[in-house]
Amino acid sequence: MTKEQIFELVKNSIREMVPEINTDNVRIEQSLRDLGVNSIDRMDIVIKCMEDLNLKIPLVEFGKVKNIAGIVELLYEKSTQ
Amino acid sequence: MNRVAVTGLGIVSSIGHNVSEFKHSLKNGRCGIRSMEHDSSKVAASKILGALIHDFSFNDILEHYSEFDGALVSRLKACLKRATVGMKYAAVSAAEAWTSAGLKSENITPERIGIVVAGSNLSCALQYNLHNNFVTSPEYLSPSYALQFMDTDYVGTLSEVFNIKGEGFTVGGASASGNVGIIKACQLIRLKIVDVCLVIGSCADLSPMEIQGFVNLGGMGGNVFAEKPLEACRPFDKEHEGFIYGQASACLVLESIEHARTREAEILSYISxxxxxxxxxxxxxxxxxxxxxxxxxxxxxxxxxxxxxxxxxxxxxxxxxxxxxxxxxxxxxxxxxxxxxxxxxxxxxxxxxxxxxxxxxxxxxxxxxxxxxxxxxxxxxxxxxxxxxxxxxxxxxxxxxxxxxxxxxxxxxxxxxxxxxxxxxxxxxx
The missing domain is CATH 3.40.47.10 (Thiolase/Chalcone synthase)
Incomplete structure (x- = not known):
């Protein structure tokens, strides 16, 4: 999967968990926090992405991530290992 | 003792998704008991009867409330977007009681409102449904589960929806939980801890395991009358044979008489x-x-x-x-x-x-x-x-x-x- 495809997958996950966010306007350099996503929903979004990609990444690794680009990067890196 | 006023009612049940429908069913002797075809496939019993809530649409009901209180509807949508169906029933019954009592968050001191949620073990069906995936992939368990498995999630969620900042808790009393909730809410009002208190009777959203427990205990009816669901529940009749499981969430708004009179609310009845x-x-x-x-x-x-x-x-x-x-x-x-x-x-x-x-x-x-x-x-x-x-x-x-x-x-x-x-x-x- 390309990074662009993973970004789309993250946006799908955002739509599913927080339907009030219009993901058409979401930019990759934004953070989930910037979008007003609460802490529980942020974790739910990340876990949904992992499940979709069939990856098992320790959640602490997402703690270092600063924005959606970081999430995409981490998912991409693990999915290509 | 000081009587407590009832100023609002709300219900979602098998015989009505609001008070008006429920009233109509009471008057017409309409019974909600049917064969639980789908769920009985998971239970070791020939047939299980139940009065389940059918055709419930959270979004359609919210649409109805948007005329009265758009802000309330927005909070309901945001707070309950991934809630269990049991929580949605609770929120809808509470929204009906709240609006029928003429309450509006901006007109009432949040610290003077309380909430009592009656019922315990409210996430049985949720746990049962998550279990298979959990066994194979515990990593993918939704973090929301850590909030949802506690019954007090009902207190937290509904307090956010209605901006309630007084006392709030859950009470358990098995099949008497609803009355225990009413009694405890009246005490909060009589002790002047709050002026208004919501009492929510929670829907028992049972999984096949709890149903099987009741079957094995021998408490459930619907054996002789398995093919006639409408005749299976026969309180005080010689052919009674056990209880039939029903689903409903219901809510009362209780209020001190002084508070109800001050805001000129209609007092529907009193808990004496x-x-x-x-x-x-x-x-x-x-x-x-x-x-x-x-x-x-x-x-x-x-x-x-x-x-x-x-x-x-x-x-x-x-x-x-x-x-x-x-x-x-x-x-x-x-x-x-x-x-x-x-x-x-x-x-x-x-x-x-x-x-x-x-x-x-x-x-x-x-x-x-x-x-x-x-x-x-x-x-x-x-x-x-x-x-x-x-x-x-x-x-x-x-x-x-x-x-x-x-x-x-x-x-x-x-x-x-x-x-x-x-x-x-x-x-x-x-």
Whole structure:
């Protein structure tokens, strides 16, 4: 999967968990926090992405991530290992 | 004692998704019991009957409320977007009670509102449904589960929806939970801890495992009448054979009389007293003495005598031992007056709504008082007792001013509350 495809997958996950966010306007350099996503929903979004990609990444690794680009990067890196 | 006003009602049940539909079903003796085709495939029993909530659309109902309170609808949407269906029933019943009481978050001090959620183990179905995936991939368990598995998630979520900042907690009392909730909320108001208190009777969203537990315990009916679901729940009839599971969430807005009068709210009825009496018994067996003490205690707290009571909304689950024990307890309390007091059981129409039964039945009492009727005991052909004045299979026109509503739970938890008719509009103006 390309990074662009993973970004789309993250946006799908955002739509599913927080339907009030219009993901058409979401930019990759934004953070989930910037979008007003609460802490529980942020974790739910990340876990949904992992499940979709069939990856098992320790959640602490997402703690270092600063924005959606970081999430995409981490998912991409693990999915290509 | 100080009576507490009831100013709002809300319900989602198998026989109505709001108070108006529920009232119509009570008047017409409409029963919600059907065969639980889908779920019975997972349970080791030939057939399971239940009065389940069908055709419930959270979004359609929210659409209806958006006319009255758009801000409330936005909060409901945001707070409940991934909630369990049980939580959605609770929120919708609370929204109906809240709006029918004429409450608006901006007009009321949040610190003076309380919330009591009645029922325990509210996430059984959620746990059951997550279990298979959890066994194979624990990593993918939704973090929301850490909030959802605690019953107090209902307190947290509903307090955010309605901006409630006073006291809030859950109460458990098995099948008597609803009455326990009403009694505790009245205490909060009488102690002046809050002015307004929501009491939510939670829907028992059982998984096949809990259903199987009840089947194996021998408590469930629907055997002889397996092919005739509408005839299976027969409180106080000689052919009764066990309870039928029902689903409902119901909500009362309780309020101090002063507070209700100050904001010129209509007082639908009063909770005049209530009592909880234990049997010192961990089993499911009912006990005449404990049930009698609950009724006597409720009357005593209300400062009323047996001659003041016109009607008893019985616990009446349709289990042989439970029904006769309640009849004997009523005779013990009412003595020679037994034949003068009307008795019916709402469970004949709704099934046994377990945690919410007390709140569902309080709403049934209030509706019947307001509309001067008593709903039928749908399947009462041959009463187990000839002294009691049971409603028969037809609606009865009757003016009821004061009623007892009984709820008894496993573990010897006996409760009864006294409900009095509300003021007529002309009385309020005086």
């Amino acid at each position: 007293g209530g009592a909880i009496a234990l049997d010192a018994n961990r089993l499911s067996t009912p006990c005449e003495d404990g049930e009698a003490r609950a009724m006597t205690g409720a009357l005593g707290e209300a400062g009323l005598k047996i001659t003041d009571i016109d009607y008893i909304n019985a616990h009446g689950t349709s289990t042989p031992l439970g029904d006769i024990t309640e009849v004997n307890a009523i005779k013990k309390v009412f003595g020679s007056r037994t034949g003068e007091v009307w008795i019916n059981s709402t469970k004949g129409l709704t099934g046994h709504c377990l945690y919410s039964a007390g709140v569902v039945e309080a709403i049934a009492v209030i509706i019947q008082m307001k509309e001067n009727f008593l709903h039928p005991n749908l399947n009462l052909y041959t009463p187990i007792d000839n002294e009691c004045r049971f409603c028969n299979r037809q609606i009865v026109e009757a003016e009821v001013r004061t009623a007892l509503s009984n709820s008894f739970g496993f573990g010897g938890i006996n409760t009864s509350v006294v409900i009095e008719k509300g003021e007529q509009p002309q009385e309020r103006k005086r």
